[in-house]
Every structure is written in structure tokens, then in C-alpha cells.
Amino acid sequence: MGPDERHARHERRYQELVDELRGEFPRLRIVNKATSRLHRAIHHGLRVLTLGGMTAYLDGYQTTIGRTIYVTADWDDRDPRERYCTLRHEAVHLRQFRRFTLPGMAFLYLFLPLPLGVAYFRARFEMAAYEESIRAAAAVYGPEHPRRAGYRAHVLRQFTGPSYGWMWPFRGALERWYDGVLARLPPAAPAAGPGPGPTEGR
Numbered sequence: 589m590g591p592d593e594r595h596a597r598h599e600r601r602y603q604e605l606v607d608e609l610r611g612e613f614p615r616l617r618i619v620n621k622a623t624s625r626l627h628r629a630i631h632h633g634l635r636v637l638t639l640g641g642m643t644a645y646l647d648g649y650q651t652t653i654g655r656t657i658y659v660t661a662d663w664d665d666r667d668p669r670e671r672y673c674t675l676r677h678e679a680v681h682l683r684q685f686r687r688f689t690l691p692g693m694a695f696l697y698l699f700l701p702l703p704l705g706v707a708y709f710r711a712r713f714e715m716a717a718y719e720e721s722i723r724a725a726a727a728v729y730g731p732e733h734p735r736r737a738g739y740r741a742h743v744l745r746q747f748t749g750p751s752y753g754w755m756w757p758f759r760g761a762l763e764r765w766y767d768g769v770l771a772r773l774p775p776a777a778p779a780a781g782p783g784p785g786p787t788e789g790r
């Protein structure tokens with residue numbers, strides 16, 4: 589299979605997920621974040637609140653609010669495998685908003701028990717969503733991918749660093765959570781013989 593064919597297959601898998609989500613959430617919108625005044629305001633608010641620690645909100649993070657997924661301006665140019673994995677993460681948040689409602693989510697996500705430092709509910713919501721990121725990464729790039737030190741460190745940093753306002757500083761608990769997610773990954777598909785490059789997902 590040539591690179592064009594592979595790319596087309598990845599793109600198709602992303603589109604299939606979008607279609608599935610539109611079936612589950614008929615009012616789903618995927619919107620460019622940079623055009624939203626609200627998100628520009630959040631961006632500036634976060635920069636101030638985290639004393640400059642979080643400056644990537646507009647360019648580096650996709651954000652779900654209610655039934656809308658706000659994406660970065662370069663979304664359509666990103667690798668379809670990355671878009672697929674991110675969308676699976678955001679789908680978890682769509683379901684959380686459906687379950688807890690928008691005001692409920694906003695309150696729990698932003699304020700309980702603290703907006704910064706120890707944000708129990710935000711950490712729970714993000715653990716559920718990052719578990720899905722990890723599962724998606726294993727499906728797309730192969731089961732070894734989320735076991736790589738770099739990937740693991742990146743995910744754990746989301747909880748302990750400024751990106752989400754230092755939402756869960758308990759390193760040991762995070763390490764155990766991550767190991768638990770890895771242990772629950774579905775077993776790898778029987779190897780189809782050694783192939784070049786990263787394992788293809790299905």
C-alpha cells in the first residue's frame with residue numbers, strides 16, 4: 589500500500605468517526621476556535637491565571653463545550669490519525685456534557701474543589717478522556733505507542749503541569765492510573781508478520 593492510499597484510509601477512518609458522532613449527537617458542530625470571541629477570551633484568561641504557563645490554548649488544544657468541538661485553525665491540515673485520536677478524546681467530553689449538562693459540567697470542571705492545583709472533577713473527566721486517547725493511539729499506531737516514555741510523559745504532564753491548571757499533582761496516583769489503562773488495552777491483533785514502520789490500525 590502506497591503512502592497516498594494509506595493517507596486516504598486514515599482520512600476515511602476519521603470521516604467515519606465524524607459520521608458516527610453526528611449520528612450520536614445530531615447537533616454536533618466542529619468549529620474553528622480562533623473565530624470564537626469566547627475562546628479568545630478564555631485564552632487570555634488562562635494565560636493570566638497560569639502566570640504565562642498556558643499559552644497554547646488557541647493553537648495547541650482542541651476543546652469541547654456542550655455539543656461543539658472547537659478546533660485549532662490548522663485542524664484540517666493535521667494528520668488524519670491525529671485528528672481521529674483527538675476526536676475520540678473529545679467524544680468522551682461530548683458524552684460527559686450530555687450526562688451532566690452544560691452548567692453542571694462547567695461548575696464541576698472549573699471549580700470543584702478548586703479551580704487550580706487540585707481540581708478533582710476536571711481530573712476525573714480528563715482521565716476518562718485521556719484513557720480514550722491512549723486506546724485510540726494503541727489502535728492507530730500500535731499497542732507499543734502509548735507505552736513509549738515520551739507519550740506517557742506527555743499525558744501525565746497534562747495533569748501535573750499548567751495546561752489544565754495543575755489539575756492533579758499526585759504523581760504516584762497518576763502513574764498507577766496510566767498503568768491500569770495500559771493493562772486494560774485490548775490484546776494486540778495477531779501479528780501479520782514484520783512490516784515496515786508503525787503498525788497500522790484498523
Ligand SMILES: [Zn+2]
Binds near residue numbers: 677681714717718
Ligand atoms: Zn480533554
